[in-house]
Amino acid sequence: MTRELRLRRPDDWHLHLRDGAALRAVLPFTSKRFARAIVMPNLAPPVTNTALALAYRERILSALPPGARFQPLMTLYLTDHTSGAEIEHAHASGAIFGCKLYPAGATTHSEAGVTDIARLEPALASMTALDLPLLVHGEVTDAQVDVFEREARFIDRVLAPLAERWPQLRIVFEHVTTRAAVEFVRSARPGIAATVTPQHLLHNRNALFAGGLRPHLYCLPVLKTEADRRALLEPLAGGDIRFFLGTDSAPHARAAKESACGCAGVFSSHAAIELYAEIFETESILPRLQGFASEYGADFYRLPRNQDEISLVREPWSPPASYPYDGGELVPLRAGEPIAWRLQSAPA
Ligand code: NCD
Ligand code: ZN
16 A cells, blocks of 8 residues: 655645635645645635735735745636726736636625626636636526536536637636536536535535534535535546646634534645545545646646645544634534545645
8 A cells, every 4th residue: 555645746726715814824734735726816805806816915925834835826706897907907917817707696705796697798808818717616596496406507507608608718617516517527628627626525415414414514516416426536537637626625713614504615725635635545546646636737727837746644643623713713624533644745
């Protein structure tokens, strides 16, 4: 059995870092493991223009532990009013690597999101011209649609027509959770990729109700069936370059999760690459991990692959029951239970 795993240093292509004390609490976990991350713009208020994105980037850089080498790749939050000029400004800054489409009401801090895709025409035209990728939270928000069907309906109603309307636009279908999404991406035109989270690879929806309600496994899109989970593993096993690592690590204080109306989001930055290693080992596809974690995403974003390495050892450890978080507590994925791989060394 492999005892040590050396890996080109990975990147996280979908991450929520929050702000202020919360940012300071979670950022060191990511900067220790990952060289870069695509940083989600769903702050309150959201990061809807270049000035806000650049200021947020500075706050992230100031929150880094001394000596850390980590590059935040910023994103813009699209609204009904995002102009083509704003996209040009974002692109010219050199610090913004994608624009995020949150259907209004789909998830945490998405109230200011897009109400009708037709309103995005000026922004999408500009993004296409500048080759700035569109990052999509792929769920319809129609309350009539079953919560487990929202991703599949989004493909038919929004994503497929969008991909056809803008054939040159590069699109990342974020945190895919269903067989339908995997099939869509696999059969899509060039320029369409997807990120996959650890929780959707580890768990099916039964886990939400195992012995009682499990708020710390509640995220959006919600966990799906075992057949869907198996479907997510197929492109990873095949080394499909259209599927790459994006944790969607989304911290919320314990009190906000263990509540009558709990927030959606799973925190996984404390052990992200370790958990992916565990999954790939369980599936006997460990040799595929480096492409998924450290290469295909960089290639899609047209950024250089990292040249340094991290090393993991096969030595189980258990994360604590919680970490300190913004005056409260943060319950991490796999809290108090063993994870098969441990981070041994990382460059910074
Ligand atoms: C994210 C958050 O909390 O910001 N939550 C989640 O469940 N994934 C938002 C999102 O990515 O949907
Ligand atoms: Zn997210």
